[in-house]
Amino acid sequence: MRKYPLLIIGGGLSGLAAGIRFARFGQKVLILEKHSKAGGLNSYYYRKGRLLETGLHAITNYASPEDKHAPLNRLLRQLKIPRRTVKLRQQKTSEILFPGRANLCFSNDFSMLQLQIAKRFPGSVKQFAQMLTEIDAYDAFAPRPKVSARTFVATFLQDRLLLEMIFCPLMFYGGSDEDDMDLSQFIILFRAIFQEGFFRPEGTIKDLLGLLLQQYKNFGGEIEFSSGVKEILTENNRISGIRTDAGEVISCDDLISTAGFPETKRLFSVPEAAAAFSELPEDKTSGRLSFLESIYLFNKSARNHLPEDRTIIFYNLSEKFSYRRPDDAVDLNSGVICFPDNFERNRQGDTIQMRVTHLANYEKWLHAYQDADTSRYPAMKTDWTERSRKVLGKIIGNCSENIVYEDSFTPVTIERFTSRTQGAVYGSSEKIKDGRTYFANLYIAGTDQGYLGIVGALLSGVTMVNQHIFNKM
Amino acid sequence: MTIDEIKKVLLEIIQDIDDEADLENLNPADALRDQLDLDSMDFLDIVMELRKRYQIQIPEADYPQLATLDSCVNYLIPRLKAA
Numbered sequence: 001m002r003k004y005p006l007l008i009i010g011g012g013l014s015g016l017a018a019g020i021r022f023a024r025f026g027q028k029v030l031i032l033e034k035h036s037k038a039g040g041l042n043s044y045y046y047r048k049g050r051l052l053e054t055g056l057h058a059i060t061n062y063a064s065p066e067d068k069h070a071p072l073n074r075l076l077r078q079l080k081i082p083r084r085t086v087k088l089r090q091q092k093t094s095e096i097l098f099p100g101r102a103n104l105c106f107s108n109d110f111s112m113l114q115l116q117i118a119k120r121f122p123g124s125v126k127q128f129a130q131m132l133t134e135i136d137a138y139d140a141f142a143p144r145p146k147v148s149a150r151t152f153v154a155t156f157l158q159d160r161l162l163l164e165m166i167f168c169p170l171m172f173y174g175g176s177d178e179d180d181m182d183l184s185q186f187i188i189l190f191r192a193i194f195q196e197g198f199f200r201p202e203g204t205i206k207d208l209l210g211l212l213l214q215q216y217k218n219f220g221g222e223i224e225f226s227s228g229v230k231e232i233l234t235e236n237n238r239i240s241g242i243r244t245d246a247g248e249v250i251s252c253d254d255l256i257s258t259a260g261f262p263e264t265k266r267l268f269s270v271p272e273a274a275a276a277f278s279e280l281p282e283d284k285t286s287g288r289l290s291f292l293e294s295i296y297l298f299n300k301s302a303r304n305h306l307p308e309d310r311t312i313i314f315y316n317l318s319e320k321f322s323y324r325r326p327d328d329a330v331d332l333n334s335g336v337i338c339f340p341d342n343f344e345r346n347r348q349g350d351t352i353q354m355r356v357t358h359l360a361n362y363e364k365w366l367h368a369y370q371d372a373d374t375s376r377y378p379a380m381k382t383d384w385t386e387r388s389r390k391v392l393g394k395i396i397g398n399c400s401e402n403i404v405y406e407d408s409f410t411p412v413t414i415e416r417f418t419s420r421t422q423g424a425v426y427g428s429s430e431k432i433k434d435g436r437t438y439f440a441n442l443y444i445a446g447t448d449q450g451y452l453g454i455v456g457a458l459l460s461g462v463t464m465v466n467q468h469i470f471n472k473m
Numbered sequence: 474m475t476i477d478e479i480k481k482v483l484l485e486i487i488q489d490i491d492d493e494a495d496l497e498n499l500n501p502a503d504a505l506r507d508q509l510d511l512d513s514m515d516f517l518d519i520v521m522e523l524r525k526r527y528q529i530q531i532p533e534a535d536y537p538q539l540a541t542l543d544s545c546v547n548y549l550i551p552r553l554k555a556a
Binding site: 025471473 | 490492524525
């Protein structure tokens with residue numbers, strides 16, 4: 001029987017980071033990844049010879065190389081990746097657009113947002129500044145009970161429109177709760193998105209994953225693809241190892257699961273062990289928020305219509321911004337429009353990419369997918385993508401005739417390829433902030449540990465190994 | 474190991490953690506943390522690297538004794554005698 005000091009379930013960003021961290025100091029570690037590629041929620045696929053990214057719009061937490069304490073730079077040092085070897089492209093300008101009511105632009109220079117608020121919401125300047133003082137002083141990483149961020153923000157900002165505009169990008173890029181979020185999560189996202197800002201690495205997510213995989217292998221780490229975990233095995237109230245889908249039993253001293261909290265619970269086949277891990281029923285821990293995402297490639301003539309200086313547009317058309325599982329299959333009243341080419345130093349290619357994200361109802365998509373009539377699901381995709389294009393036409397202008405390629409994925413696609421139940425990309429609304437579980441040698445890392453985004457996922461893997469595994473050795 | 478050898482190893486480890494660290498102007502009697510602009514995650518790396526290279530265990534309670542370059546050396550002398 002194979003035995004490892006550390007086993008990691010999942011070769012996404014948090015699993016890779018945890019693996020690099022552990023392998024760096026000469027320890028044997030194995031990552032088991034169910035999919036044939038690394039990346040988890042942030043992976044890639046090929047269609048007609050083109051590489052398309054699954055999740056990446058932008059990476060948050062931009063920091064200049066001199067800012068040594070910034071999360072991004074601390075993270076790179078921990079992974080032993082020299083900052084100057086990674087080329088980063090900063091965003092141009094992003095926009096929160098509530099048509100007919102207000103818009104706010106922001107960039108990686110936080111003062112742009114402050115000036116925009118001063119211009120559009122002069123009565124709220126003082127309150128916004130007071131809120132910033134509170135945010136700056138807040139330790140968002142200390143474990144503490146859940147507090148409503150909406151209530152917190154509302155004590156400062158009396159203008160509901162401004163409050164909703166501030167929440168809109170933060171929810172779309174990390175919200176795992178409906179219409180509210182935990183205050184710590186809000187503060188992490190506020191800093192990551194507004195105060196630090198967006199960037200993309202040169203190349204695609206495949207290059208970033210390649211860099212991480214290479215680093216992991218250089219340190220002697222092992223990874224096996226198409227190797228799902230069927231079951232977590234316990235013995236005397238401890239994790240003794242896992243059984244793979246292929247039936248192999250591998251034992252370990254410690255186990256880190258990046259599969260998600262409810263997804264990890266499912267891996268206990270002994271009911272007592274599952275109940276000990278968590279008494280909460282799955283419907284209480286599964287995230288309810290998932291998305292329909294469409295990827296468009298336009299020919300060059302679209303350049304005349306498309307905004308060249310906008311990186312990401314977060315829009316909302318309804319009177320009250322709603323961030324919850326919609327009653328319909330898709331909520332077209334709000335969405336994210338991302339132009340991955342509109343980052344600095346972009347080489348102009350032969351096509352222009354646009355990605356559009358809307359909130360979607362997992363159950364509606366699942367029913368269509370499971371329908372005996374196999375044409376129903378693809379027809380529903382076509383129908384909703386067309387409707388989405390009509391709405392987008394009103395916001396950025398009609399570009400339908402310039403489309404050379406398009407593809408969409410639904411909550412069901414996300415669930416199938418990432419094993420996240422209900423396609424909940426931001427995971428469970430219950431976060432395990434310290435990563436600990438009932439079992440003393442099982443830890444949760446990744447989205448359900450509560451750090452968000454790509455930098456967050458990587459930091460989660462690093463932190464769990466630093467805090468829990470190195471200390472025990 | 475001699476005092477100078479230990480010092481050399483420590484500087485090498487710090488340089489490896491942050492290749493831009495200004496070691497030339499390091500005052501051995503002052504706190505490393507203030508001079509190098511590094512945080513607790515980086516300091517864990519010094520401990521882990523010493524463990525990897527010389528199999529010495531440094532319990533968390535002893536971390537304060539690693540505050541300056543001089544105090545690090547003093548702490549390590551008896552532990553690296555045979556190394």
